[in-house]
Amino acid sequence: MTLWMITGNATADGAPIYLQTNGRWTRRLAEGLAVSSEEQRDRLLAEAKAAERIVCDAYVIDVRQGARGQLEATSLRERIRAEGPTLTLLGAAPLRAAAIA
């Protein structure tokens, strides 16, 4: 069964965000809403595209249940996007948290 999730980049800081229920967004893919219905996927995507004050260029990604049952992106690109660069960043300063919704 194919699972999908709606994602985009937060308008405030460009961070990847994932649609939850009730139009809320999270920065953690594992907390996003996975859907298996094409009708629900398309409806959520339309709603997300309408929320462009919060999110830029919403789109659909494939997700799956990981080895420990958690949701994870199917593609490498989306896994890197969800988890951050795979290298040690030079600067030690953490990114400041920013409200996204």
Next chain:
Amino acid sequence: MYRYDHYDQTIVDERVAQFRDQVARRLSGEIGEDEFKPLRLQNGLYMQLHAYMLRVAIPYGLLSSTQLRKLAEIARKYDRGYGHFSTRQNIQYNWPRLQDVPDILAELASVEMHAIQTSGNCIRNSTSDHLAGVARDEIVDPRVYCELIRQWSTFHPEFAYLPRKFKIAVTGAVKDRAAVRINDIGVRVVPDPEDPSRHGFEILVGGGLGRTPRIAEVCREFLPREHLLSYLEAILRVYNRHGRRDNKFKARIKILVGALGIAKFRAQVEAEWAQIRDGAMQLTDAEFERVAGHFEPPPYRTLPDRDTFVAALRLGKDRTLGRWVASNVIAHKVPGYSIVMISLKPKGRPPGDATSEQMELIADLADQFGFGQIVVTHEQNLVLPDVESDRLPELHARLTAQELAEPNIGKVTDIIACPGLDYCSLANARSIPIAVRIGQQIDDLDYIHDLGDLTLNISGCINACGQHHVGNIGILGIDKQGEEFYQLMLGGSASDDASLGKILGPAFSSEQIVDAVATVLSTYVDNRESPDEPFLDYVRRAGFGPFKERIYGHA
């Protein structure tokens, strides 16, 4: 260096105010992303995988120490404490928040900097020889012409919506260190054939990499210097008129030049130029002198020649210092001075990245050991152009303390790499981790120096931001059914003998690619005629057979 006049400052300040209003309207929801995207791109603001990315223009790579300190401050205050120097001699911040970008631009404007025309289908930052003004083989300082091009191209109303982005590079030396043959237009200073005491330009056109790599061809063998801007305008007009706008992958000028053929393209340019050559764009001596006045040599001291001293350092008992002098110090045109290259490719670090602390140290060193200037190279390193040779050991010690004395300029670990899939929304594969692993595996400095000068370029996709086609060794990341694979190319060059590398054979997995590079290197070492035969010469002489034999088991 060039200093803003009232008009420059007003333009930049007004642009900051304009973008501040645009950002406010985006954040309030008054305008959506479709409307905002072209506005942010005109201010160098991209959206990448994890965040916005702001690209700041560094015209022809030249920075004052004040400007570099400001870049360091911005990295610390608004980003994650580092910046990434790019192959167009610019700097990129990978983590800015949208609401902070107007403040960042205001801070940049306070030191005569901006992000205008660092994105979009316009004329981008002209690049140049990183040894401009100090190279021994220089005919004339190319930065004067780069600055004239900057002033001509900034907000040029006719060229704000070209078919595609447009890149110009200028070199004023005998040796091409500016990779002019892989730019849309390459400008080479050459002596006037009728009066060798004067100079003009050879104009090359149609170079570029990406999915259709092409080496530029000569459009005009000799252009008198007073006609530079009108001739560039004529080229841009032909491109703007006939360049394809229906397919972004066929929109660069190289495609037009290839489709028409250089003879037809040249004829159109010459016809266009005939109409405008003697107009307002003609470069007068007064205008040249006005701009050239900003690039007068600094007040060098009268010093004895110290070439012998530098040679002694190179061969001295202190091998750490000796290796650094051998690879990172270049002879200066003024006796007693040296040019120092600062490698931003230490082992285990992303190529081209520098922390705020490193930038601040380099700014201090530029003041203490030079005349307050720093140059960004298109190979993603930095240059201190005016160091008294006697002070090289002292400078080396200061750089070493901040991991800035890696002795690998021009060597195999001086890798050019694009951001790749770790940052870039277009990439298919990671570049930086491959560069890091190559640096970790090939870490014997004696071996690295024995390999001699050798370029290694890595791109994470066919767009070729890492310029893999022109690396002596090129690596291209590709996606094969969801997995990263890497094609290995050999034989590329971006210099006077520009050539495009060719694919060696089947691609390698991410686990295999570093060993494959190591095998390429050992094949060269085992088979070269002598240690004096450079890697590129060996590849051109021997072909791919010896490499294929070792790597694939058959030639």
